[in-house]
Amino acid sequence: MTVAGVDRPTAETLQGLLHRGYQEFSSDYRRELMAFLLRTNVRWGELETYVERACAIYRQSLDEQQRTSSEWAQAGERDREDLLTEFRQVAIKALDMRPFADLTVLLEDAPSDAQLDDALLAEYGFEALELYLRSYGEYRVVKVAADSRDRETFERLVELELARRGTAIPIRNILGQWTLKDMNEIAAEIGLSAFRRKAPAIDALAAVPDIQTRLGARMAWREFF
Secondary structure (H helix, E strand, O other), X not given: OOEEOOXXXXXXXXXXXXXXXXXXXXXXXXXXXHHHHHHHOOEEHHHHHHHHHHHHHHHHXXXXXXXXXXXXXXXXXXXXXXXXXXXXXXXXXXXOOOOOOOHHHHHHOOOOOOOOOHHHHHHHOHHHHHHHHHHOOOOOOOEOOOXXXXXXXXXHHHHOOOOOOHHHOOHHXXXXXXXXXXXXHHHHHOOOOOOOOHHHHHHHHHOOOOHHHHHHOOOOHHHEO
């Protein structure tokens, strides 16, 4: 393993942490390792090489699927988002090595500057930032029960204005987490035709005047962040 951007004692500390991982891979260990990586901004040479190679394969697959798709050229912005979700799944399967990670984030959204989060870490602390990063996503909504160990931290994220809760969450974000089947059940209740894709379903249901009430009959708003 090749590391860069840190001094020798820091690299030796990382080596010890990784050796522990052979015997221990609990959630507490993962959090400790993540905190270390965030605070030291250590670079992993083999990972950077993998990302560079995998990105080329991934991007080529996405471009090819867009070029050959019968729907892409005429699709609107929302339908293209829906199609991209399908294209990404195919592109990831094209990789000969798929580590246990969010590969879409790794191949599309990995920051070029390892120090990008240093100011956030200093201002909010590791616990809040780690939970925020774990839960982040374009439509990401997380259900957190009252007895969850993360509930207090999510409530702290709301106080820090890093998260929204309940009815303060945009309806589109809530609907983005629902399955097409569930959205079609609501559509049937209000006399709408069944949808074939999530994007037009979200657009239509988000415009329903009492959609917040209808969703509230199926979910406890306070549990969602």
